[in-house]
Amino acid sequence: MELGERKQRILTALIDVYVRTGEPVGSKVLVDMLDNAVSSATIRNEMAELAAMGYLEQPHTSAGRIPTAAAFRLYIDSLMDRRALSEDDRREIDTQLKRAAGDPEKLVEEASNVLAETTGCAAVTTTPSSYAADIRRIEVLRVSRYSAALLLMTGSGMLRTRVCRFDSDIENEALETLSRALNEYFCGSLLSDIGLPQVQSLVTALGAYGLVCAPALTTFYQLVQESAELEISLKGQLNLLHHPDYDPVRARDLLTFLAQRDMLTRLLTAVPKGLRVVIGSESKRPELDGSSIIVTRYKLGGRPDGSIGIIGPLRMDYAFEIPRIEYFARSIGRIMDEIIGLDKNNPDDEE
Amino acid sequence: MELGERKQRILTALIDVYVRTGEPVGSKVLVDMLDNAVSSATIRNEMAELAAMGYLEQPHTSAGRIPTAAAFRLYIDSLMDRRALSEDDRREIDTQLKRAAGDPEKLVEEASNVLAETTGCAAVTTTPSSYAADIRRIEVLRVSRYSAALLLMTGSGMLRTRVCRFDSDIENEALETLSRALNEYFCGSLLSDIGLPQVQSLVTALGAYGLVCAPALTTFYQLVQESAELEISLKGQLNLLHHPDYDPVRARDLLTFLAQRDMLTRLLTAVPKGLRVVIGSESKRPELDGSSIIVTRYKLGGRPDGSIGIIGPLRMDYAFEIPRIEYFARSIGRIMDEIIGLDKNNPDDEE
DNA sequence: GTTAGCACTCTGGCACCTCGAGTGCTAACA
DNA sequence: TGTTAGCACTCGAGGTGCCAGAGTGCTAAC
Structure with a gap:
């Protein structure tokens, strides 16, 4: 079912606002967002249809709408405008990662820390698949x-x-x-x-x-x-406990779930090759309802190897976080190749 | 100010009940505890005096009393009956620790895990002071x-x-x-x-x-x-999040505080030699109000070395947990000496 | 197809009430 | 002088009712 162009614009605007504020979005705000092109009543009609299509839901009758997992899926797959990292951001990431260089495992661990800190989510990584x-x-x-x-x-x-x-x-x-x-x-x-x-x-x-x-x-x-053995590191769990989108009990339950490392392993190793975004209920795990996972793989010697990603609330700035994680992966691959990748081309042992 | 014998009995009984139930203790329950020796009114009078002395407090007028940090201090120092570990408990601990033997650092880490699991608190340890x-x-x-x-x-x-x-x-x-x-x-x-x-x-x-x-x-x-560098390991934080005595927000704040490792370092390294119990506000850190720390040191080659302990709510079964932690410390010392202690007596390098 | 207008719905906050538990105090008692 | 029975009092938990505000759905007109 193809979405009309206006519906797409409305949905995109709604998601943008929602991602920023975290509050249900009402029709009036969207009128502004769309430069008063149409009236609030029109928006309301469109929103009612979007809701019927499963893209929006209301916490209760008299509240605005919030996007569903399906809406985020559509947004990520076709609506959103990726926002590239600034030159400064990249340099910042590179220097932070290079500080930890020396040993592939330390590098990945440090990447996990930095990623958790900059995104405010929990970060997961697997060590290079040895x-x-x-x-x-x-x-x-x-x-x-x-x-x-x-x-x-x-x-x-x-x-x-x-x-x-x-x-x-x-x-x-x-x-x-x-x-x-x-x-x-x-x-x-x-x-x-x-x-x-x-x-x-x-x-x-x-x-x-x-x-x-x-x-x-x-x-x-x-x-x-x-x-x-594949080692999985999970960092920044405390971020989730402090995140406004999680009430403390949900955050606790999520952490408890994540502490079962075999679950994490399954989630991470299932990443095919490129990027993978699992949105809320898509994971089929009730504990992950309300949370999203963005994972990608970093390359080692040109071949996909370990994984890196974040786990956080459904409401994430995907347009920004996805490029960020991809950059992390690229940067890790690059630095790791510097550390050991080149050695592969020049095997040279004493014995 | 010496406590009369009856006051001591009342206070001890109150703490025992409180440690078991977690609820404020009223005068009626105590009458039962003391075999109807006196009436509830008498108990109330005594409790009022204990409250005036700073040993008891009420959450609100119409609730029972709960012991203060000072009461726990008195209890630990002179009132409580230590309950020794059963032979089974000891054997259980020994086998679990021996599984991890081989490397001092792994041993201590595993001890941390086991201790956290068996006490339901968070466990802290420092690696042998290298x-x-x-x-x-x-x-x-x-x-x-x-x-x-x-x-x-x-x-x-x-x-x-x-x-x-x-x-x-x-x-x-x-x-x-x-x-x-x-x-x-x-x-x-x-x-x-x-x-x-x-x-x-x-x-x-x-x-x-x-x-x-x-x-x-x-x-x-x-x-x-x-x-x-002294390495500190903190395990079982999730236990605190699930503990009924912590509401999720307090648990979160405590975890956030504990995540600053230098704080932990200060707490652990300040342990003189024997046992140390820091009860709630005694630590002077507002974040630790409502939490207790029990720490002791394990010996290495007969000399006090690293620390091991737990952090949990004020309401702990001190009479049982203290002997448990002491046994952990002894067991670690013994196993560690087996691994490396003996080597000290026989230094023997190739070069 | 779009819009203005209005009635409707639901939440969150506040005030109010009642019930139960446990106390503090007083006066009587041993 | 220490102990006890009795009673008034206090406070929290939980339930109810009310109001304002926000946002919708629907209808009728454009």
Whole structure:
């Protein structure tokens, strides 16, 4: 059902006002918005039709209208005028992100913080998907007589350590053999390809040291699992508690829902590739009624990788926030490539 | 001003009831509590005096009385009967904590989670104070042609890494020299003793490589700073939002206050040695009115080190929660000594 | 198809009332 | 002197009624 041009103008104006004020919009305000081209009665007629079409609703008879999720959907898909970020805004974002550069995980976390702060919403990000990353190097470092640290370095620039305790004192020779074997077997493997059987098969390969090194192999396996796992960071939850559009109880319930990380995972990993905006009830989760999610993916080495986005009330300045999030994603991709992307072109290990 | 024996009994009974119900306690209930020994009128007289002494207050004229912060203080210091944890509770705590063992920082974090969950309050912990820890070892690991990771290992069992980018390709020789110099200069030093001047002085010591290694020195300095910093973890904030004693707005404000980590730091580091209970207004922070903090320190190698505690509403079951937190602290100390404490007695490095 | 005008509806705030719980006080009692 | 019974009093919670204001829907005229 195609919307007449005037209906589109009215709907757009109404959304613009609503996004600004948060109050139901009456016909009089819209007359002004449309330069007195038509009278309030005409607007009222049009609004009644828009309401019948499911684009507007009234909290009660004598209140103005507010846009429905369907209206926001239409607005985002075809009505809105994207507002580009100013040069200043971009520079600001870039500098803030670069401050955290050095380590991909820190970068993404900092992006989350900055995004939450600038939008006043909660920000979600996933770390670069190390699932498909390859192991570059494994170090075994003695900590004490009977404990050692394993260090894992991946092609995505991630470093992880984990301490392992042996059942008794362990010889240097054993640790060196372990280190050699681990590197020999697993360097170049994808994290996702390493299963328990592969790790277990090392026990025999380690010969005389197989048994004493067993705890280290378990630790190594856990380390790989943990590293392959997608990590989700959620920042700025307090923003939601302070947001005027949420009453404290709704905000609390939303936070409780978001605290179940598997829900978040599902929401984030379902993002196909480009941008995804989930508006209120579209998510089919009652807890997300009244909230919107804007997510996009950042690229790593040119390929879509982790996700970044915000969660906030239905009433968001989509025309502004969407470009902002897209810029964040681009900026993260760019900086991350600077940190590690280039390394991909020049693999260069010592061993 | 000494409290008469009957007043003590009344106050104790009142607190017990109030802690259980959360409602103002009227004279009739107390008559039952005290086995009808006296009439409600007598209780009322006593309560009026207790109120005059500042131990009780009424939300309004026709309501029962609730204990003031001063009453809780008296209760904790001299009236209450500590209730010991059951054997089952202890075992439960031990197994949950041991699951996370391996790394002191993870252990403390997990303790925070478990404590928050079992008490229904927010839990705070500080990581073992690495401030006074000594550097055991520094590793320099090449990541790419022009970047390397620095790894720092301390005597408190902490491992930290940070990636550093050089201005251009860097030779193996340079990295090796850097590694040697760092270890030579800083192994055995306390983290707190390492300042910018000391690090800078390495530039000359590195000779020909001084300049190219400069970024690594900066990174090293940051790494040391970051490692020396006390880390505070706050878990279970959502519990506070759901707690019946907080209306959502107060809970929100409390969370907002707690989010300023420097405030938390001050609260936690001020704990002298044993137990510390800060009740409501005693903290002099208006945001903490209506909330109590119970903190104690866990020991590491027999010496008081980090802190662990909970933050929750004034109305807590102190007689039960205090022993619980103390048990947590003991358990952490014990497990942590198992992980690293013993190592202190057997320092044993490869180099 | 558009507009002016009017009756209608609904919310939010305010005042008012009643009920129940629990107190403070007084006078009598042991 | 300390304890008790009895009663008037206070206050909050919750329900009702009323009013002003905002915005609509509808009708009839343009």
